Amino acid sequence: QQQVKQSPQSLIVQKGGISIINCAYENTAFDYFPWYQQFPGKGPALLIAIRPDVSEKKEGRFTISFNKSAKQFSLHIMDSQPGDSATYFCAANYGGATNKLIFGTGTLLAVQP
């Protein structure tokens, strides 16, 4: 129940295309779902996050879609750029007021020019 399953493991997208990464969870006590972007040799950086009472959140080219009944959420990157090439992690907060995050296994995104 303390898992977040992420797919795909890797993704290749052409410049200008849409990148879609999916995550699923079991524990309905999770109350906060962030997406992190990580470049090689760097720590993860928060990209966008959502709470389960919202079905969609958009920030620039990044959108989270959240399906509470299906216990799934996804990240959409519109107009993907080579600079978006990185590893993306979904996560869920299982710590309530604290930020104890459980992360997915990551998706390595490569955007080809």
Added chain:
Amino acid sequence: DTGVSQNPRHKITKRGQNVTFRCDPISEHNRLYWYRQTLGQGPEFLTYFQNEAQLEKSRLLSDRFSAERPKGSFSTLEIQRTEQGDSAMYLCATNRYSEEKLFFGSGTQLSVL
């Protein structure tokens, strides 16, 4: 650069040796977290502090691991009698109490030979 500083960036040690890592948080952040990330995986929660108090430790944190945060400022993570399975990236993250966004440092990459 998120403002969370970790040193050293890389550490190579022989099995059985002790190692210590340091994390300097963003100055006004009173919460500090340690996560561990192995190759191809997402970060895993180890422990967290609110000010100088260590409020929670994961089951992943064996007796060989100890963390401190004297005076609620910088934190150290010590691993005694290192094992090859300890090889990983050790990430520090910080935030203010009641804020959800975590700021990660660039990590310390530990290699145990």
